[in-house]
Ligand code: MLT
Ligand code: MN
């Protein structure tokens with residue numbers, strides 16, 4: 001299985017257009033040790049030809065331009081993006097579908113709750129029907145009774161997918177903001193059919209359940225939520241009082257934070273952080289926080305990073 005990190009940043013990207021936090025200011029000034037990042041998205045393939053786009057970010061156009069695998073190579077109209085999967089209905093994970101309209105009809109895998117939000121509050125599904133039939137919903141039937149759903153994706157032969165319910169949050173525009181239900185956020189456990197290698201991808205992870213800990217423990221590589229260093233990081237910078245916990249993102253630092261959780265994994269597990277907010281000090285390669293990650297054997301994803309499992 002091959003994984004392309006298209007965008008390792010959280011919503012807003014790095015730098016964020018209206019942000020003057022030390023990181024955003026620094027990257028604009030070209031300070032060494034800071035690298036821009038586009039918004040949260042990866043692509044997965046088993047044959048290197050057909051790619052499953054996991055999340056469609058507002059930066060999709062730049063991400064396609066940066067990744068030849070996703071570009072047209074065969075017909076007069078063509079793409080390496082065979083299908084799309086959404087882990088939630090957040091703006092930073094779905095807005096890119098608007099930019100893919102010329103490629104409709106497009107198969108989009110998501111849960112009933114995500115489909116509902118994208119048919120009402122942010123009506124991408126009904127709207128895009130006017131483009132060659134639009135988005136064809138491929139349901140991942142997750143609900144309170146089905147917190148784990150196994151499925152396969154036609155464009156990724158040989159890969160077995162399990163969607164796992166995550167405790168995080170529904171998008172700010174969703175009627176379920178603050179009281180999410182199973183299906184609002186999912187993690188993906190992906191293994192090749194021989195069971196030889198596996199990935200757990202969870203860019204939005206608020207609290208770890210036993211199910212999630214089990215997935216983390218079983219995966220050869222974990223690609224998980226690295227949004228914030230401190231839960232109150234944005235308040236410390238005078239940006240907003242909203243905490244990571246309220247947004248559905250477990251902070252890296254602190255007792256039972258993500259670093260502690262990753263420390264509990266088998267030594268051989270590859271640990272990579274993704275969906276990193278522009279305020280997070282780990283974006284500065286010269287920071288003390290980045291050195292802490294290195295001590296714990298934790299990597300920070302960057303745009304253009306490739307994982308081969
Ligand atoms: C999140 O990951 O919590 C969201 O992308 C935040 C947002 O929509 O602004
Ligand atoms: Mn996000």
Ligand code: ZN
Pocket residue numbers: 015016019020021022023024025278279
């Ligand atoms: Zn910033």
